[in-house]
Amino acid sequence: MKKRVAAYCRISSNSKEQQTSGDAQVMYYINLLYNNDDYIVIGIFYDVGSGLRTKNRKNYLKLKNIIENNGIDILFCKSLARISRDSLELIKFIRLLIENDVVVNEGGKMIYDLKDKMFNYEIYAVIYQWESQIKSDAIKWAYKRGFENGSVYMTNLYGYSSKNNNIKIIEYQANIVKEAFSLYLEGMSEYEIAKSFENRGYINKSGKTSWSYLKIRDMLTNEKYIGQTIGPKTYCKDIITGKRYVNDCFNQYLLEGSHPQIISKTIFDEVQRKIKDNKTNGYRKRKDETALARKIICGECGAFYIRKTYLNRDKSVRTYMWKCSKANKKQCEKSMSFHEAYIIDKIIEFLKNKNCKVVYEEKSVKDENIKYLIDKYIEKIEINESSIIIFFRG
Ligand SMILES: [Zn+2]
Known part of the structure; x- marks a missing residue:
């Protein structure tokens, strides 16, 4: 059966550059939709103007009307979140799509589970509208709404x-x-x-x-x-x-x-x-203290990871590995071991993403700077199958 399709483009201002990009978008959708025999094109809707004021956007309103009357199956757009800058309007619009079983093609990707993603969009919409001034009530509301709709969690x-x-x-x-x-x-x-x-x-x-x-x-x-x-x-x-x-x-x-x-x-x-209680009782200090000691927890068995040193044949190169302390006793067979350098790479990458100032001389847990960074910012690290999950100490 042929699908009834429409596209919507919003161009934020009347400037020449924006107009050109708008024309390009419209042309793109004309080519894409009219050249597909499986599609019946209902329309390519196009508005110039601020995303905040819907009443000036005649074509947006026209499109909404068609959706309300169950007139389309697939809506094409560049970004759903940017259809409206007004978060409430955006949420209402997405609801409308869900209610009328419209599949959205966002930037070339089909979204079949819009309903499941609704909660994300709601949170996003709220953040988007109050970028500088977060309205806590609105987030609470969006969160509660997400829940009532069968939260993704x-x-x-x-x-x-x-x-x-x-x-x-x-x-x-x-x-x-x-x-x-x-x-x-x-x-x-x-x-x-x-x-x-x-x-x-x-x-x-x-x-x-x-x-x-x-x-x-x-x-x-x-x-x-x-x-x-x-x-x-x-x-x-x-x-x-x-x-x-x-x-x-x-x-x-x-x-x-x-x-x-x-x-x-x-x-x-x-x-x-x-x-x-169990956490505090299990605390024992070891002599070979490094910054990562008692920080890495095995996701398989809950034991701490320990540091192992390996030497090559002529004993000129040392390699440090971290492995589950129960791995040798055959109590924990599935856990993975990791190169220390790899773990430190992950930590450095993680801290940089958190905008921490990262300086060091060598990538080793013995490096004073790295020690300091781990002590200060890393709560714990969990190794679950092959993934390393780092917890930030805020
Ligand atoms: Zn283990």
Whole structure:
């Protein structure tokens, strides 16, 4: 069946350069859409003017009207977020697209899961409008809206399903979550819980039976299990790549009773206390102290990574590797070892992205500058399968 298609271009000002780029966009869509036999072209809509004032944009309004009457299947645009600078208008527009099952082609890429991405767009839209003056209420609102629409977070949380704006408990998974909490209170470590789940063939979120220390620890510390949400923890800065960033610039909000709870608050608090206690008790100082000692945690078993020195045949070159301290005792078989230089590269890259001033003489944990940077800025590092996750100390 042929698809009914339309394109929309917004050119922000009347300047000559902008006009030319606008003409190029229109030409691009004329070529693209009219030359495709699978398409029935409803129109190529084009407005010049500020994105903030919709009433001056006649063609935008015309397009909206057609969408409201279920007149198109695919909308082509350069960037959905830039269709309107007015965040509320943009959100309404995206809602309209979702309600009328319009697939968006954004910059050449089809977006089939617009509904799932809605939350990102809402956050983005709010940030975009108040770039310099963040309105906390608006973010809270956008966050809450995202939730009511079946937040993107919940779809990935073990124990819940989120379909058609409806967050439900999955009984099988919820029982496993409850078991993890009670086993921990009975004195099992996260690692032991993971192993016991594997032995019993419990199915994880991806339908497999592998469990790790990290998965259990994330479970035990996730406040969503008591039916509340603190957020936003991450936000989507770049809607094109969909990359999420840790929320280190906005206030966080607590939403209580945002969804059904699996764990009681009493049990949850007890587990948090125990996790904290276990951390402080496990602290032992080693002689061969380097900046990375007790900073790298194995995602498989929860043990610390340790530094190993390797010499080449004539003992002229030393190589330093970091590996899980339990890897040799055959207690942790899946964990990966990493070259120290590689880990330090990652740390330097990470700190530069955080706009920290990075200077050093050699790429080694013995370098005083690197030591200082790690001490000051790195909370911990987790190695999960082949990825190195660095936590910033803000
Ligand atoms: Zn390990």
